[in-house]
Amino acid sequence: MRIVCPHCGERPVDEFVPYGAAGLKRPDASASTSDWLDYVYLRDNKAGMHGELFYHVGGCRAWLIVTRDTRTHAIAEVVAARDQRDAAR
Numbered sequence: 001m002r003i004v005c006p007h008c009g010e011r012p013v014d015e016f017v018p019y020g021a022a023g024l025k026r027p028d029a030s031a032s033t034s035d036w037l038d039y040v041y042l043r044d045n046k047a048g049m050h051g052e053l054f055y056h057v058g059g060c061r062a063w064l065i066v067t068r069d070t071r072t073h074a075i076a077e078v079v080a081a082r083d084q085r086d087a088a089r
């Protein structure tokens with residue numbers, strides 16, 4: 001699999017470290033233990049398009065959000081996590 005980094009261009013997946021699902025909402029500090037367990041351990045694991053965080057450790061060292069189809073591993077979009085965060089503000 002190859003990932004097109006918005007900063008470095010197309011690179012082998014070996015240069016990236018996957019971190020997990022993107023877009024998780026961290027519970028409030030006063031949330032219940034059940035809410036924290038869900039946040040830390042439970043994932044939907046759905047078939048289809050899925051956003052994941054990747055760290056480009058072998059390149060620009062940026063955090064990226066990679067949207068890929070979990071059935072085919074086809075990548076639909078790669079954006080810098082910082083850009084997506086700034087757009088949401």
Ligand SMILES: [Zn+2]
Pocket residue numbers: 005006007008009056059060061062
């Ligand atoms: Zn990069």
